[in-house]
Each structure stands twice: as structure tokens, then as C-alpha cells.
Amino acid sequence: MLRFVLQRLLATIPLLLIVSLLVFSLVLLIPGDPAFQLAGEDATPEEVEAIREAMGLNDPVMVRYVRWLGGVVQGDLGTSLFSDQPVLDVLLERLPVTLSLAVTAILISLAIAIPAGIITGTRPGSLADRVVTVGSSVGLAVPNFWLGLMLVLLLAIRHAWFPATGYVPISDSVSGWWAHIVLPAFTLGLAAAAILTRQLRGAMVDVMDQDYVRTARAKGLPERAVTVKHAFKNAAIPMVTILGVQTNSLLGGTIIVEQIFGMPGIGQLAVASVFTRDLPMIQGVVIMAVVVAVLVNLLVDVSYGYFNPKVRPK
Amino acid sequence: MAGPLLDIEGLNVDFLTDQGWVTVVRDVSLSVAPGETVGLVGESGSGKTITSLSVMRLVPDPPGRITGGSIRFDGRDLLTLPERAMRQVRGNDIAMVFQESMTSLNPAFTIGDQIAEAVRHHLGLGRRAAVDRAVEVLDLVGIPAPRDRVDHYPHEFSGGMRQRAAIAMALACEPRLLIADEPTTALDVTVQAQVLELLRSLQQRLGMAMLFITHNLGVVADVCDRVSVMYAGQVVEVADVVDLFEAPAHPYTEGLLRSMPQLGVRGEPLATIPGNPPLPWAMPEGCRFHPRCPYATDACRSGAPALTERGGGHFSRCLRLAEIELTGAV
Numbered sequence: 001m002l003r004f005v006l007q008r009l010l011a012t013i014p015l016l017l018i019v020s021l022l023v024f025s026l027v028l029l030i031p032g033d034p035a036f037q038l039a040g041e042d043a044t045p046e047e048v049e050a051i052r053e054a055m056g057l058n059d060p061v062m063v064r065y066v067r068w069l070g071g072v073v074q075g076d077l078g079t080s081l082f083s084d085q086p087v088l089d090v091l092l093e094r095l096p097v098t099l100s101l102a103v104t105a106i107l108i109s110l111a112i113a114i115p116a117g118i119i120t121g122t123r124p125g126s127l128a129d130r131v132v133t134v135g136s137s138v139g140l141a142v143p144n145f146w147l148g149l150m151l152v153l154l155l156a157i158r159h160a161w162f163p164a165t166g167y168v169p170i171s172d173s174v175s176g177w178w179a180h181i182v183l184p185a186f187t188l189g190l191a192a193a194a195i196l197t198r199q200l201r202g203a204m205v206d207v208m209d210q211d212y213v214r215t216a217r218a219k220g221l222p223e224r225a226v227t228v229k230h231a232f233k234n235a236a237i238p239m240v241t242i243l244g245v246q247t248n249s250l251l252g253g254t255i256i257v258e259q260i261f262g263m264p265g266i267g268q269l270a271v272a273s274v275f276t277r278d279l280p281m282i283q284g285v286v287i288m289a290v291v292v293a294v295l296v297n298l299l300v301d302v303s304y305g306y307f308n309p310k311v312r313p314k
Numbered sequence: 315m316a317g318p319l320l321d322i323e324g325l326n327v328d329f330l331t332d333q334g335w336v337t338v339v340r341d342v343s344l345s346v347a348p349g350e351t352v353g354l355v356g357e358s359g360s361g362k363t364i365t366s367l368s369v370m371r372l373v374p375d376p377p378g379r380i381t382g383g384s385i386r387f388d389g390r391d392l393l394t395l396p397e398r399a400m401r402q403v404r405g406n407d408i409a410m411v412f413q414e415s416m417t418s419l420n421p422a423f424t425i426g427d428q429i430a431e432a433v434r435h436h437l438g439l440g441r442r443a444a445v446d447r448a449v450e451v452l453d454l455v456g457i458p459a460p461r462d463r464v465d466h467y468p469h470e471f472s473g474g475m476r477q478r479a480a481i482a483m484a485l486a487c488e489p490r491l492l493i494a495d496e497p498t499t500a501l502d503v504t505v506q507a508q509v510l511e512l513l514r515s516l517q518q519r520l521g522m523a524m525l526f527i528t529h530n531l532g533v534v535a536d537v538c539d540r541v542s543v544m545y546a547g548q549v550v551e552v553a554d555v556v557d558l559f560e561a562p563a564h565p566y567t568e569g570l571l572r573s574m575p576q577l578g579v580r581g582e583p584l585a586t587i588p589g590n591p592p593l594p595w596a597m598p599e600g601c602r603f604h605p606r607c608p609y610a611t612d613a614c615r616s617g618a619p620a621l622t623e624r625g626g627g628h629f630s631r632c633l634r635l636a637e638i639e640l641t642g643a644v
Contacts, residue, residue, distance in 0.1 A: 215483075216420065220402060221405075230420050
């Protein structure tokens, strides 16, 4: 298993190299000159030129790329153009916010999708099935910025059951963290819950017709063991694939949700950095996003082995 | 003998199809004595699998529904048992082996896990004892190195080994009746012979009764004591296996025997029964076999024959039973 993980990690190196090239070319593609920005509006061309020279912006592209990449692999993502803090420090400070938001959102979506998918998948055409199908269509159709705002209006402002904005680290207060995380996580996870429910329902309908489900019944197992143990483990295989894809798009969703709920996470940082043209920070955010996506895919691949022994590495 | 272990009386099973409700198993009666092996023979669609699934109360519902009759096992009517009590019967008193060992084992769990599960559920054994039992039954069905093989997944077994494992799973709780639904059909011929031999020897060693479902009369001759022949949802002949082969009492059985390939007969095309079995929603009037029967008369087209005894426990559903002379295989 360890070997499998290492192999997979090695296989991502070419991918990361390509991504690093793309990230680096952001600097070249984005209009505007960071040297101008840094020098300020009143700077003379000589001052701008001096800054450009100091930043190494006059060197050939390849030289700049290699120099930048050398720093990146050593954990040096550069310095924020505005706060002068190292990019990596800022990212690591904000990462827990986004991670706890994303992980909670995934857990909420699974907590909805697994029971809903099993119940509807074992009783296709029932009332519960129709209610859930309509519900998941709504869940898919509702944009998360609208849902977030409505939840804030209703549950935070009108009823004051939850704080409207902000974030408390879990290390400071678990209840405070939960109160702050539950609305944004629900907002973020609802669409994923809808998609996962549909996926699981379809897979369950299919699996319940399989011969091994009949065998499990012929053994005299209670229906619950037949569906939750025998059928679910097989039906979970396609769901895990979708979960990986959903996790990545959900990380994208944190950009909007963190804005709405005023959470100091990576998403908010990304938006702020784009507005201030803080290129090293934008690069750092993108690299971090790619690394997280690669890790999520790896996790998905590893969990395949659990659900489907046929793909388990020998 | 204290009466049959399994006694099916007048079983009717309906299915909801595009054509509405149709009766796919009509008035089927069948009995299996303790320790006896009864063959249930018929073409695909004759209702033999549905009959066997009815015994386990595993007919898919919807679309299927048992609409009449009784299935007594050891004196208790299984059709009126509460679901909870029925689950105690399944896998414990009556176990089943299915045709497709490829798909009837769960690919996501080890063989040992799947055997141990039934043992833990019915016999209340602990995890370790259940695995030991799994190893024991894998050994019993002739799987080499069973201690290692319990941890393997179905896809790591060959077809024949998988069917042996499925048999082991069925035997784990020492059922009194084993229903084998075409257990050798999906296997290649040499493996078929091995699995048949295994079933026969296990049946004798463990003294269990067996209901053996097949479309292959050669297999019937190998393992069965008595045979019920099904055609178009009805039992058309019941006989001792020797009787059936020597002196069939139904034209359909005669046709089946004739279409068996025989050693030593060369150069002649195999005999066939002309036509196709009727569709469940378009059953012919009168005798259901008459459109394909070489002996059919006008009486057969209008009057539905009852299952009548010819003597010596040999039953046939044929109006012309007394008039026609049928040839056997021996």
C-alpha cells in the first residue's frame, strides 16, 4: 500500500511541473507591471527600472522560472508584494480555515447523501424516493451564494441562532468553531450532497439487482445487513469517484462562501490578492490548490482499494 | 419415513409484466424426503427457478407474487411464517447454491468473510470461531490451502473454485435441505463433473436433502433419486429417476430424452422438439404442450389434463397417458 502511494506521488511530479509552468506564466500573462505597482504612481522611470532590476524581472524567462521553481520546492513561495510577509506563512495561517470548512462541508454532504441514497436506492418509485429526487434537484439548482445569504438572513440575522460571519479556530473553542462553521459548510456542501445522493441512488438501484444481493438474502441476513453491508460497499465505488470531483469543485466554492461568511480562509485571500495584483500570493494560492487537488485524488485512489479489492495493488 | 421434509402443494406464482399479471408457476406440487435428491428439470422459463426461489421466499416482489399454495418445511408452512422467522430458515435450514458463481459472490468481501457471516448470524459463533468454521467447510469442499484461501477475494478464485466456495458457504450452517439452481451450468465440462461429484458425496456424507434444478438430463441421471419435469409453469411428470429414463410417461419428457446426445450414436443429427415453449401470457388452451406434441389430438386442444398417477409413484400430466407408447433412453 505504501509503495502504491509513493508510486502515485512520483507520478504526480510531471503534472506538478506542468502546473508550475502555468502558474509561473501567470506573471507574464497578467496585464500590468508589478514594478510599476510597487514603485507607486509618482515614481520616475529610473526608479521603476531599478525595482525591476532588483526583482530580477529583466532576466530571461527561463532563468526566472528556474529561480522561482528552485525557491518553490524549498518552500519559498516568495513574499507578498503588499504585506511583505512570506507567502507560505500567510497560506499556512489561512489553510486551517478553508480545510475545516471544506472537510465539514464534505462530511455534511456525506451525512445527507449516504442515508438518502440508500433509502431511495432500495425503494425506487416510493414516496421517499420522489421527495428526495425533488429535493436533490432543488439542492442542485440553488446557487450557493444565494443559499448562503438566505441562511444568514434567516438563521443569523432574524433568529440569531448562529453568528452571521467570522471564524473561531477549533483549538480556541469547539462550540464556537461549530457555530461559525455549520452555516457556511452546509451552504458549500448542499450541491455536493445532491449530486452524491443521485449517484448513490442510481448505483444502489443497480446493485440491489445483483446476484450477490440475492445470495446475501439467501443466507438469511437481515435486510439492513444486505443493504448497508453488501450492497452499499459495492455502490460506494462510483460515489467515491464523484466525491473526488466534488471535493475539488467544492474547494473552488470556498472562494464565494468565505466571502459571504467573512471567513479568513484561502478563498478570501485569493480574492483579495487578485484585487491587489499580489502575484506571488496568487501563485501560492494556485499551487496550494493544485497540491490539495492532487492529494484528494490520491485519497480517492487509495480508498478505491478499500471498496473494490480488484484494484488493490498486489 | 416421517413424511417429506419439503412439501410444496399447489404453488402459484404471478408476475406483473407488460401484458398484465401472468401466472408463471401454476399449481406446482413437489416433495423432497429427508436425505433425498430430487431433480427439477425444464427449459429456461419453465418456472423451475421461480419455484425454488419461492421455497426461500426470495421471489423478487415486485414484480413477482406468490398467490396460492403452501410450502411446508418440516411441517411448518413457510409462506405464512413472519419474515423474521423466515430469515432463521434461510441459510440455516435451507441453503441455496446459484448458477453464476461469478456474480453470486460479493466481489467486495473475502470468501472467508462471506462464509463466516452466515455462521455468525445463525450459529452465534464469535469472529474467530466463525473463520475456523469457514476454513473447515472450504476444506470440506476440496479447496487446497483453505487457511490461506479464506482471506482471498472471489476474483482471485477460478470458476470451479468459486462454485466450490459458494457450496461451502451454503453448507456452513449444515442445512437440512440444499437447493442447487443449475450449479454446474456455468462451468466447463471437466469442472462440472468434479462439482457434481462433490455435491453427491457431500449429500451422502452430511445426509442432507437436495433439490437439484437443471435443464440437463444427464446431470439428473448422475445425482437424482426422483425427478419432477416442468413445462410452461407446470409439473408435467414426476418419477423415480430410473423409471423416468426407462419409461417416460409424458411426450415432453420423451422429447427431452431424445434430444440428449448419446455416445455411440454417430452421424445422425440430434432430435429436437419442434417449436418453442409458450410465452406466459399466451398459454395454449387445453394441454400446454399440445402445439409441440407429436401425439396431440383434438381432446388435447380443449381439455387441460391433471397430474395423474400411472402407478408406483409415477405421475404424468397427459390425457393420452393410457393410449400412447413412449420410448425411454435406456
